[in-house]
């Protein structure tokens with residue numbers, strides 16, 4: 001009996017141990033499965049985020065499974081939104097950089113404009129003062145393309161490096177940052193002396209500097225011409241005729257200039273420059289040419305040049321009021337810049353040493369001129385307004401070009417319409433550059449303006 005009871009107890013305890021082992025095994029297995037599931041869900045997360053944040057810890061605080069799923073889907077959505085936004089930002093930044101790149105690429109030529117090859121006997125070394133300015137830079141282009149060596153001297157008061165940067169590094173081109181009010185020592189066969197501000201608001205801004213440039217600067221250039229035996233062309237102006245009493249103006253007319261008026265710094269400065277030229281010719285045997293340049297226009301004028309062509313075009317392009325000074329009955333005759341350059345080159349190459357008018361004799365009132373420009377700008381909604389007159393503003397101006405025709409075989413070729421169209425295209429580009437750098441494109445500006453108007 002006792003033996004039987006002992007056997008029974010042994011059997012029961014073995015069963016208990018087995019049940020216990022099975023229970024422990026089940027419990028342990030269950031934990032392991034749960035861990036594997038959690039680990040799996042984290043690795044999916046990690047995969048989704050790995051391209052943005054690969055250092056993120058794989059195991060976060062363990063949360064109950066259902067809650068964890070909700071949090072996961074929310075954070076994945078949030079991440080997706082962020083990613084989308086970041087992609088949009090990046091796209092906008094790339095577009096901005098592409099525009100900047102296009103502008104820079106446009107400014108740096110892939111190769112130089114084609115230049116003629118000249119032998120050393122024909123090739124001349126030519127100095128152009130004011131060579132980075134509006135007229136000077138167009139002259140430099142032609143001289144370079146003809147195969148000459150060109151030295152540009154400019155103090156960048158109104159000139160810009162941009163006007164000649166397409167020649168930077170060319171073996172025939174040299175640029176000197178120098179103010180010709182101070183002496184200059186270089187070798188040259190010919191000198192085109194163009195340095196001086198030419199726009200009335202610019203030359204009136206610093207009258208003393210304007211006189212110095214045209215007197216001291218001209219003495220320095222004539223002195224240089226004498227020393228090195230160079231032929232020199234002085235850029236004079238139609239302003240030597242002042243407010244003329246003779247119309248149209250021949251070179252023989254002595255002019256009508258107010259010596260103490262606001263324009264005198266330029267008008268009298270240029271008159272002295274002519275006097276100096278003929279004094280050096282007589283006394284020092286310097287070979288001089290004098291060009292009396294009438295109103296000139298064309299690409300590379302500065303947007304804030306202040307002269308009538310740039311003002312009217314900029315106003316018309318932006319639908320602003322076109323500002324006529326005075327009653328608009330005063331007249332001017334406008335010459336396209338390439339015609340002027342041809343005239344200067346012909347004068348330098350000629351044997352004619354007295355002053356020569358270079359200009360286009362087609363004359364318009366300033367009032368008419370405003371309408372011509374308005375009509376050439378498509379969709380222009382500017383109005384033309386008259387305002388206060390400018391002191392000492394010449395009332396009539398038109399060149400008599402008989403001497404240029406006879407001695408230089410020169411006359412202008414570009415019509416006002418054609419020249420203005422080219423100039424308008426140039427100013428359109430300038431405007432788009434300017435507004436782009438003010439953080440919007442020209443098109444943006446136009447769209448904005450049309451929204452404001454509508």
Ligand SMILES: O=c1ccn([C@@H]2O[C@H](COP(=O)(O)OP(=O)(O)O[C@H]3OC[C@@H](O)[C@H](O)[C@H]3O)[C@@H](O)[C@H]2O)c(=O)[nH]1
Pocket residue numbers: 198199200236237238239293294295296306307308309311312323324325326330332366390393394
């Ligand atoms: O916005 C403007 C600017 C100018 N004007 C008028 O337009 C006419 C031409 O003026 P600009 O300033 O273009 O040039 P100006 O003819 O007065 O002087 C020019 O003369 C010949 C060159 O040698 C020089 O480039 C410059 O001095 C003037 O009657 C002027 O009063 C306007 O009606 N509105």
